[in-house]
Each structure stands twice: as C-alpha cells, then as structure tokens.
Amino acid sequence: MFKDNSLCSQEDYKKEITFDKLAKGKTDVIFLNGRHDKFDPKKKDGQDAHYILRECKNGGFKFGNYIGRFTFEGQEYIINSRFGKELEADLLKTVDSAFFSSSGSVAGSSGDIPMDYVFYASFISRLKLAKLSGFPSVYKKILFRDYALHGSLDVKNFIKKDQPFTGKISSRKSSRVPDEVVARVLLRAYDILVRKNTKFALYDKEIKNFLLANANGEMKSIRDIDAALNSKSVMNELYKDYKIALQIARIIILQDSRYTNESAVKNLNFGYLLYAPNLFELYVERLIRSVLGEFGGKFSLETQYKIPGSNLRPDFAIKDEKGEILAVLDAKYRHFCNANLGETDCKNLLQIKRYAKKAGSNTGILIYAKSNVFNGLGIIRHSSENKIFILSVLKNDNKTSADKFKKYLKKILETIKEKKIM
The missing domain is CATH 3.40.1350 (Trna Endonuclease; Chain: A, domain 1)
Structure with a gap:
C-alpha cells in the first residue's frame, strides 16, 4: 500500500499513474467531483500532465492534484494531499460541513474526517436524489397459475343477435415490478457504511425503509453488483442517479473486509478520487466568508x-x-x-x-x-x-x-x- 508523501526530485520515474490511464475504461475508479468524464487531461509533450502518482527511483512518491483511494493492477493506493495531512483534513472537513450539520458531523473524536467518509456521504446524497424519481422496475414473468383474464364481452348482444364472437380477451404474461437486485446491492452498501458510522443513517432516515420495501431479500454474491449495473432498469435517463449510486455502492462493497479476500475481487480495479483544487476552492470560500462576516x-x-x-x-x-x-x-x-x-x-x-x-x-x-x-x-x-x-x-x-x-x-x-x- 502506497502512503508515502515524499516529493520526487528526479527527472525520470519508475512508475506513473495518470488521469488518462484511469479514465480510458481500464478501471472503475470514480471521480467524485470536478469535471468527471467531461474532463480532458492536459497534454504536455504528448503526455498526460494530470498524473495521480509518480514513483521515483529512490522509492519516494509525488502526488498530483487528486486525493483518494483505489486499487490498480493488484496494488492498493492511498493518495494524500501533496501539501500534507493538515490541509487535507481541512479540505475534508469542508466537504463534511456541506453534507452534515455540526451536530450530525461524521468527524471522529479528534475532529478529523476519514477520507472514505466523504465517499460514503456522496453515496447517501446520491441515493437521496435517486429516491425522488421512484424506483426502477423490470418486467417479471407471471406464473401460469397466476394468469388472469383481461378484456370485455357483451354477452347480451352476443346472444340476441346471434353474432360471431368478437370480444377481446387476453392474459398478461408479465408485469412491471421493482428491480430487486438493484435494491439489494444498494441496501448492502448502505448497511456497510452505517455499520462504520451510525451518523450516516441520520442524513435521510427514510432511505433504508425505501430500499427494504423494494429489495425483497439480501444480496447473494458480488455477481449481483454487475447484474444491477447492467440492468436495463437503470439505463433510463430518469434513473441516472441510481446508476451512479450503484457505481459507488460497488466500491463500498468491494472495499469491505468481508469481500476483499475473494479471488474475484483481487483482480479488479476500483476506487475513487477527489479533485483537490475544487475542495481547496470550497475551503477558501469558507475562510473568505468568515472574514466578510466581521464587516x-x-x-x-x-x-x-x-x-x-x-x-x-x-x-x-x-x-x-x-x-x-x-x-x-x-x-x-x-x-x-x-x-x-x-x-x-x-x-x-x-x-x-x-x-x-x-x-x-x-x-x-x-x-x-x-x-x-x-x-x-x-x-x-x-x-x-x-x-x-x-x-x-x-x-x-x-x-x-x-x-x-x-x-x-x-x-x-x-x-x-x-x-x-x-
């Protein structure tokens, strides 16, 4: 695990992870803020100037404009701010205050915000938005014994005029029901983060009941995650927030200790990154407003x-x-x-x-x-x-x-x- 924050002075590097590598579909690393998929990496001498991490020959590391945690090519990386832990802590507190009131802050006893908590908060926020659109549904086949006839027949007119039968009678073979696998995956991720900090449950107390009402059971295996992400029910633009919530849920579940040792997980690339300049801008805004308040x-x-x-x-x-x-x-x-x-x-x-x-x-x-x-x-x-x-x-x-x-x-x-x- 790379956690060093020492600067590199060498001109050449043994290893470089760039934004471009992560953004070209080679990984499922999520960019929680910034310009997301619309972001065009800056090119310098034909190379991607937006590096995530550079490893020097002497074993030190230089971090770019991102902070986050991700697994890439079998190695886990924790990327801290290149300006040290104190500024990073202030940046994360700024994000925390945007999600929670002072009484509901997810900060620990020391006042620090674990980096993962920002990620969890974005999941809760996305679920809250998704809930406003109702729940995505799929067609489910109706068992033969549950078939019901639908239609109408004017029996009186049919007998009186001795007419041939022209009524319309049909049976439904399928009906729309909530997409249970989507609900189960979201519910599993929600339970994981609430287990880590119960204050997440206070952000929207109705989320769990909403997911339970549509899940009808528990997530069976990590294969359910891909099934949910590939479900036609979340392809509709109306349910785009569910799609993003599922992408975040995937990382929450795969990073949980109960799943990290599974062979199917070890070869996956996943994680999240935060664009630090945007967080810095929010932090500076808070400082400026504090000064203006004195006038x-x-x-x-x-x-x-x-x-x-x-x-x-x-x-x-x-x-x-x-x-x-x-x-x-x-x-x-x-x-x-x-x-x-x-x-x-x-x-x-x-x-x-x-x-x-x-x-x-x-x-x-x-x-x-x-x-x-x-x-x-x-x-x-x-x-x-x-x-x-x-x-x-x-x-x-x-x-x-x-x-x-x-x-x-x-x-x-x-x-x-x-x-x-x-």
Missing part, C-alpha cells in the same frame, strides 16, 4: 463571478453595498515560489491582473495553498495603482495558518474600505 454585511461575496461584457470568470468577487467590485480573487492549489516562477504562475499573475482591470477594481488577490511571498501588514497601504496580493493558507512546514490568512485579507479589505471613504 457586518458591508461586503458580499460572489462565486464564479462572470465579469460583465466578457467571458472572464474569477473564482470570487467581493462587492460593496452598492454592488461595485472591490476585489477579485482566485484560488490556486499550488506552491508559489517567488524565487523560481514557473510558466503557470506567470500566467496566473497576468490573469488576475486582467480580471481586476476588466472588473473595474484596483485589487486582485491570488490565494495559494503555499507561498514564500512575505505579506507583512505594513505593506498593505493605500494606492491608486492596481495591486496584486499573493496570500496562502500554509506555512513553510505545511502547518495551516488560516488565522494569518484571514488577518491579511481583513487588512486588505479595511484598506480598500478606507480608500473608498477618502
């Missing part, structure tokens, strides 16, 4: 703001009470190294400057996961020129410094506010 409603936040008259769309825009743009912000799940700027970081600087200009603001803020840029409070001052600030949420030792980030952002907004008054 008593004088500032508002817009996400994925589309600048009027253009196709530009920064991650965030902060507006004043009049609706004017005070600052545009972009979140970057990257390490900004001031002494060695890469091509991507140069593009990010030009991009945020362009955002600010088009939005009619003097302030652009890039929020990196990690940065070596010094942002002393003394350098945040009035200026008629465009200003670009680079903030980060991690220290050099990968310890989170959210409070420091919020302090700097608050100072920037106070400075903008004072400038508007002057």
